[in-house]
Amino acid sequence: MPLEILLVLVVGGIAGITLLLHLSGRSRLRVLSPELAWSEWLRHAPDDAIIDVTVAHDGHAALIRTETGNGLLWSFGADTVARHLLDFDLLDHPQGFEVQFHDFGTPKAIIHLDERERRHWQHLMEPA
Structure with a gap:
């Protein structure tokens, strides 16, 4: 041929x-509810004990608080991506936050948040 x-x-x-x-x-993009975010996080990290789930108003991202620390779950097409917030930079973005991971496999995620959500998420994402 x-x-x-x-x-x-x-x-x-x-x-x-x-x-x-x-x-x-x-x-x-997959739309997350608190229950769906909970189950999706456990799919990615089955050994984590979840304390709290905070879903963004647009439903495309969730901040997961676990006993071992915070994590971020976001929509990637019809699937989700989950990363523990261990080594990252949190940068302001016109639409919310840009989370730059110090990981070659996941360079960054842009989280769409309004002003009220931005302050709340920034407070929750601060290291303990």
């Missing part, structure tokens, strides 16, 4: 799959 035809088939197949996923709603 000529390379040009193979290239068209591969690109067309990837574009078709992407379009199908988008049209079926699988590209929407």
